[in-house]
Amino acid sequence: MERSDPAYKGQAGYNRFMLAIYDPFVLGFMTRAVWKVPTSDVIERYRTHMGRRHLDVGPGTAYCIAKAAPPPGTAITLLDANPKVLAHCSRRLAAMSPTSVEADVMKPLPIEGRFDSAALNFVLHCLPGPQSHKAVAVRNVAAVLEPHGVLFGGTVLGLTEQHTRPARAVLRAFNRQGAFDNREDTADGLRAILEDSFEDVTVDVVGSTALFTARRPRTLATL
Numbered sequence: 001m002e003r004s005d006p007a008y009k010g011q012a013g014y015n016r017f018m019l020a021i022y023d024p025f026v027l028g029f030m031t032r033a034v035w036k037v038p039t040s041d042v043i044e045r046y047r048t049h050m051g052r053r054h055l056d057v058g059p060g061t062a063y064c065i066a067k068a069a070p071p072p073g074t075a076i077t078l079l080d081a082n083p084k085v086l087a088h089c090s091r092r093l094a095a096m097s098p099t100s101v102e103a104d105v106m107k108p109l110p111i112e113g114r115f116d117s118a119a120l121n122f123v124l125h126c127l128p129g130p131q132s133h134k135a136v137a138v139r140n141v142a143a144v145l146e147p148h149g150v151l152f153g154g155t156v157l158g159l160t161e162q163h164t165r166p167a168r169a170v171l172r173a174f175n176r177q178g179a180f181d182n183r184e185d186t187a188d189g190l191r192a193i194l195e196d197s198f199e200d201v202t203v204d205v206v207g208s209t210a211l212f213t214a215r216r217p218r219t220l221a222t223l
């Protein structure tokens with residue numbers, strides 16, 4: 001991705017060092033202690049929603065997929081703008097023989113075929129705001145789901161929502177640094193961008209985050 005791309009900063013930080021500390025620091029500490037979401041709940045959502053053909057957008061270290069341990073025969077496609085992420089996840093999930101696609105979720109996805117499930121887990125807060133602009137990413141994923149397909153995931157909410165003091169401080173710091181662009185993101189705004197592309201949407205606020213599922217993608221004909 002070009003440095004000048006508005007989405008550049010949201011994916012640029014995932015270098016070897018970050019990927020090495022991601023599981024213990026981000027998922028083991030930040031998610032639980034700062035954002036106040038039990039990682040076990042996130043994994044359980046993977047177990048519940050992953051279908052036979054699964055697309056994971058922004059897999060990070062592929063921790064959630066590895067822990068969810070999908071049944072043999074699950075076809076997994078990993079999509080990320082950062083090639084280091086894809087290399088790391090492909091190694092970790094080698095036994096599942098995943099397909100890797102280097103692409104920006106803000107652009108139409110260069111993908112053939114359709115998926116039974118897609119995850120957009122802790123990715124939306126990294127995408128360039130305002131939140132209404134992130135509807136493009138949801139639309140791009142909806143376009144590659146089967147009519148019965150489900151999109152699920154979570155995102156950290158912006159400063160107008162309820163947070164602990166440490167969470168608020170971290171949010172401000174990450175937005176200043178550029179890894180997050182979610183100052184104005186709200187649970188209602190999330191519901192709106194999901195409903196733009198799906199007929200059946202659930203959004204649950206948990207700690208500093210919103211966890212969501214979206215079903216019945218609207219086809220171009222119904223948009």
Ligand SMILES: C[S@@+](CC[C@H](N)C(=O)[O-])C[C@H]1O[C@@H](n2cnc3c(N)ncnc32)[C@H](O)[C@@H]1O
Nearest residue numbers: 007010011058059060080081082104105121122
């Ligand atoms: C916070 S990590 C989430 C990792 C993982 N899904 C999890 O829940 O632990 C964000 C991921 O989204 C990817 N990402 C950020 N911006 C992206 C974009 N515009 N297109 C595709 N991937 C992007 C990053 O490279 C990274 O893998």
